[in-house]
Amino acid sequence: MFDRLEVPVIAAPMAGGASTPELVAEVGRAGGLGFLAAGYQSVEAVAEQVGATTALTDRPFGVNLFVPGPRSTADVKGYRERVREQSPTEPGEPRWDDDSYDAKLELLMALRVPVVSFTFGLPTAADVDRLHAAGATVVATVTTPREAEQADRIGADALCVQGSDAGGHRGTFADDGVSPGGGELFGVLAALRLVRDRVNLPLIAAGGLVHGADVAAVITAGAVAAQLGTAFLPTPEAGTSPAHRQALAEGTRRTALTRAFSGRPARGLVNRFLTENADHAPAAYPEVHHLTKPVRATGDPELMSLWAGQTYPLVRPAPAAEVVARLLAEARQALSVANTRIPPG
Ligand SMILES: Cc1cc2nc3c(=O)[nH]c(=O)nc-3n(C[C@H](O)[C@H](O)[C@H](O)COP(=O)(O)O)c2cc1C
Numbered sequence: 001m002f003d004r005l006e007v008p009v010i011a012a013p014m015a016g017g018a019s020t021p022e023l024v025a026e027v028g029r030a031g032g033l034g035f036l037a038a039g040y041q042s043v044e045a046v047a048e049q050v051g052a053t054t055a056l057t058d059r060p061f062g063v064n065l066f067v068p069g070p071r072s073t074a075d076v077k078g079y080r081e082r083v084r085e086q087s088p089t090e091p092g093e094p095r096w097d098d099d100s101y102d103a104k105l106e107l108l109m110a111l112r113v114p115v116v117s118f119t120f121g122l123p124t125a126a127d128v129d130r131l132h133a134a135g136a137t138v139v140a141t142v143t144t145p146r147e148a149e150q151a152d153r154i155g156a157d158a159l160c161v162q163g164s165d166a167g168g169h170r171g172t173f174a175d176d177g178v179s180p181g182g183g184e185l186f187g188v189l190a191a192l193r194l195v196r197d198r199v200n201l202p203l204i205a206a207g208g209l210v211h212g213a214d215v216a217a218v219i220t221a222g223a224v225a226a227q228l229g230t231a232f233l234p235t236p237e238a239g240t241s242p243a244h245r246q247a248l249a250e251g252t253r254r255t256a257l258t259r260a261f262s263g264r265p266a267r268g269l270v271n272r273f274l275t276e277n278a279d280h281a282p283a284a285y286p287e288v289h290h291l292t293k294p295v296r297a298t299g300d301p302e303l304m305s306l307w308a309g310q311t312y313p314l315v316r317p318a319p320a321a322e323v324v325a326r327l328l329a330e331a332r333q334a335l336s337v338a339n340t341r342i343p344p345g
Pocket residue numbers: 012013014015016018037038039064118119141162165166167168169171206207208209227228229230231307308309310311
């Protein structure tokens with residue numbers, strides 16, 4: 001599947017509104033592979049997005065699912081009280097849910113979506129078999145060599161190796177409740193090389209990749225494709241909110257990993273909410289996600305989550321197909337420069 005891409009560039013699934021059928025179609029038209037994000041959405045909304053995408057393009061595309069985790073035993077009430085004191089609106093009720101995982105999985109099989117990827121955990125081996133029977137290629141997101149070995153054992157066809165440089169939520173299977181990274185943090189290159197040493201599956205690299213030279217770098221390091229999220233956030237086809245677009249364009253804030261917004265580690269631009277709550281948020285996803293939802297919905301850049309990868313100041317806004325074409329041209333250029341630096345043997 002990934003060997004057949006004209007351009008080894010994947011537009012990452014971005015839950016919360018950024019991923020759209022238009023973005024997926026344009027990236028596919030330019031020779032890359034686009035992903036829809038099923039996380040947070042209703043089953044009906046996912047069905048609509050898949051339908052809209054197939055109406056726009058004949059190219060293959062993917063859909064990403066959040067794998068549900070266990071209910072948390074952490075003190076979420078105390079955190080809710082803390083958030084309530086800071087925000088102009090009443091926080092939501094913390095509650096656990098499974099993001100309609102089973103129903104979404106059934107839907108993607110029924111609609112014969114060509115690529116299905118998973119984050120926050122793994123599908124069962126039986127579900128991987130069913131996805132294969134429905135013609136799907138299965139991608140598992142991993143952040144450590146250990147997670148990669150687990151994904152290999154359940155029969156995943158490819159791994160998305162996500163570095164700690166990545167914007168948005170980390171795909172860690174479990175949050176250890178201690179460090180925001182849920183354990184040791186590996187940057188994209190370290191993660192890629194360590195995973196390559198343990199498993200023999202096609203690897204997709206993700207995290208802080210914004211330039212064609214970055215694409216060339218991860219391909220040289222053994223990846224079959226580069227998955228970019230933040231680079232596509234300012235494209236006109238993305239559903240990124242105006243406040244998020246503006247904060248990215250300003251390029252003045254630093255990024256940090258935090259569980260303040262959702263109870264799961266994620267990388268975003270530092271704002272007041274993140275600064276005041278980063279040290280207090282419990283490892284409780286999706287309870288904290290539901291709790292902060294009305295606060296994030298205010299659209300105030302000091303209160304909402306502004307997901308971004310570490311290299312976000314280097315992103316150059318353009319239409320999605322132009323981004324893909326430019327990445328390809330830059331990757332070619334970077335490889336020819338590299339060839340002059342590494343003498344033939
Ligand atoms: C706004 C945003 C939303 C994201 N949502 C998802 C998601 O729903 N599922 C997923 O697997 N990854 C998600 N990610 C992570 C991406 O898949 C990818 O790992 C990351 O964007 C790569 O780093 P970069 O943003 O520096 O390119 C999201 C990233 C961003 C920036």
